[in-house]
Amino acid sequence: MENKQYKLAAWPAIVRAKCPRCRRGNLFANSMYGFKGQVMNTTCSHCGLTFEKEPGYFYVAMFVSYAFNVAEMVTIAVAISVLTGSKNPWLYVSIILAVAVILSPFNFRYSRVILLHWLTPGLHYRPELSQDKIN
Ligand SMILES: [Zn+2]
Numbered sequence: 162m163e164n165k166q167y168k169l170a171a172w173p174a175i176v177r178a179k180c181p182r183c184r185r186g187n188l189f190a191n192s193m194y195g196f197k198g199q200v201m202n203t204t205c206s207h208c209g210l211t212f213e214k215e216p217g218y219f220y221v222a223m224f225v226s227y228a229f230n231v232a233e234m235v236t237i238a239v240a241i242s243v244l245t246g247s248k249n250p251w252l253y254v255s256i257i258l259a260v261a262v263i264l265s266p267f268n269f270r271y272s273r274v275i276l277l278h279w280l281t282p283g284l285h286y287r288p289e290l291s292q293d294k295i296n
Contacts, residue, residue: 168288174278178270181278183208183290188274193266201273208290212277221280225272233264 169177174184186205191197204211213219234257241253277284 168291171278171286174286175271175274178274180205180208180210180212181281181284182210182287184286185291186210188212188277189270193270199266199270207294208287210284214281219273219276222272222276225275225280226268229264229268229272230261233260233268 169179169184173179174181178188180186180188183205185207186202188201190200190202193199201212203213237257237260238253241247241256245252247253
């Protein structure tokens with residue numbers, strides 16, 4: 162029987178929040194918009210990588226989340242200005258805050274995904290670990 166190698170490209174692995182090392186296991190145990198809040202797996206179910214490599218490591222993700230928030234808020238402010246031409250600051254504040262609340266689960270999840278996929282030194286995709294366990 163031929164040994165099929167499972168390869169997931171980098172972008173689909175990021176969008177689906179997969180393990181940065183094997184791109185098979187899920188980083189999160191549940192969906193982004195649920196009532197229970199997001200639960201992150203401690204280790205990869207496929208390759209066993211410990212996602213939080215030291216206590217408090219995900220505090221670094223706050224900087225990524227901050228960058229996401231700034232980009233979203235500037236984009237929305239420009240969009241409001243272009244679409245409505247309004248000079249009423251309460252319109253800007255209310256819409257920007259509403260969108261920030263709506264997007265906060267997205268920012269929480271993808272700041273950690275970006276941290277693990279792009280900003281963690283020494284953590285790279287290893288295709289040999291993405292193979293099926295049973296050959
Ligand atoms: Zn893995």
